[in-house]
Amino acid sequence: MVNPLVSIVIPFKDVDEYFEECLNSILNQTYKNWEVIAINDHSSDNSLAIANTFATKDARFKIYSNDESGIITALRKAYRHSKGEYITRMDADDHMTKDRIEIMVTSLIQKGKGHLAVGKVKYFSEKGVNDGYDRYEKWLNKLTASGDNFKEIYKECVIPSPCWMVHRADFEACDAFNPDRYPEDYDLAFRFYEKGLQCIPCTTTLHYWRDYDHRTSRTSEHYAQNYFLDIKLFYFLKLELQPTHKLVVWGAGKKGKTIASSLVEKDIQFHWVCDNQKKIGKDIYGVKLLHYSALKNLEHSKTIITVANEEEQVQIKSFFQKLNLKPAIDYYFFC
Known part of the structure; x- marks a missing residue:
């Protein structure tokens, strides 16, 4: 299929300070055949109004409200409404380079099913990026450049969330957003690994991660260290250990x-x-x-x-x- 539809799923909550920049980065993509499925997870600020403004001007933006609460349920609802042949995720407080979607679609078309498109990422913050995030960024980008991400999956999340794209059939085979395990991005990385998807090497920065004090990954208990250890051990016992x-x-x-x-x-x-x-x-x-x-x-x-x-x-x-x-x-x- 020429220029296949790409579904970009976005859960959002109380990100009005950054949301417009995020959505503009999608609007300015060189690749044009996309849809945004954005799910409002009970925002109390102007985030929903910002999303609706974009939807009013461009029908490719489709806005819904989460019937439940939390990132996982929001992602599930977004996916249910998606129609794209390719699926990718976006975080409402980040922004993407103008060629991110085009580069990922092109690589997936060339490689075919069974592959996962990823890209290098860059942290940025008004207060400066701390040493821990800087080390993680360099480690992750080194893996992404060679496509060897899964070789070190038990160390840390090796798929640069949300900078990935996958064929819909492969996403379904990996059980989409159905599991309730947090951190949800790390769990998804393990399921990509479990199903044998191959990461397509990428040496280009495609996504900019914003760090700030009240980012969900910093404040939610679901991203505490014990949750990471639980996921690591769960998949190790399932995938690596034999009798x-x-x-x-x-x-x-x-x-x-x-x-x-x-x-x-x-x-x-x-x-x-x-x-x-x-x-x-x-x-x-x-x-x-x-x-x-x-x-x-x-x-x-x-x-x-x-x-x-x-x-x-x-x-x-x-x-x-x-x-x-x-x-x-x-x-x-x-x-």
Whole structure:
């Protein structure tokens, strides 16, 4: 199909300060065959009025109200009203480059179904971008440039939300916006990974992320660290661990203890290792901590690594290399 319709789904709530810039960035796209399905999630400011102004002037903007509440239910409603052959998401407080839709559509037409279009992203903020976001942006863009996003999916969300586009049939196969798991963008990334979609490498910045104090990802409990760990462990147990594998947790810090506690609660057997002499030999949650060298005697192991220190991660990689064990196959960094 020449110039297929693209559905851009947008949940919005109390973003009147930024919403016009967002919608104008869509209006100014070089690619013209799109529709915006925007869902008002009970805004108390002028966001709905701004959306309706755009809809009055251009029928491609279609505005609805959320019958329930929350981003996931808003996304579901938007998708139900969408008609496009391709689906993409947009956040109401961000803006896209004028060629984002055209670049993504072109790459998906060239590659066909089974592929996921992504693009580089750029954070911006009136107060300046903090070091954490800067590191995340550089890490994510490096993966996006090579299309190797899924190789490090257990570290952090590897799909630059909302800078992705996918064929409708593939989106349906990934269960669209149906799951209730938060963070919803990270959960969707895992479902893209589960269904074997291939990321199309992109070296172009297509999306600008706005950071500010009351952005939802900063204020909602649904984006707290424990939710990220829950999703990581859920999909790891579902997709990576087989009955013949010996499960290992490496690290006894906060994240390591959280994962260990969850495994004990699920009655899943595992070995727990670390390099902290003060913790080795201790019994925590009924599991004895061992020195990491115990891995040398464990065949068919799958190791979850919860050590965040970058220098220590380098040493851990070297240890596994000496054992001829491979990243994202035999061991997985969860931070």
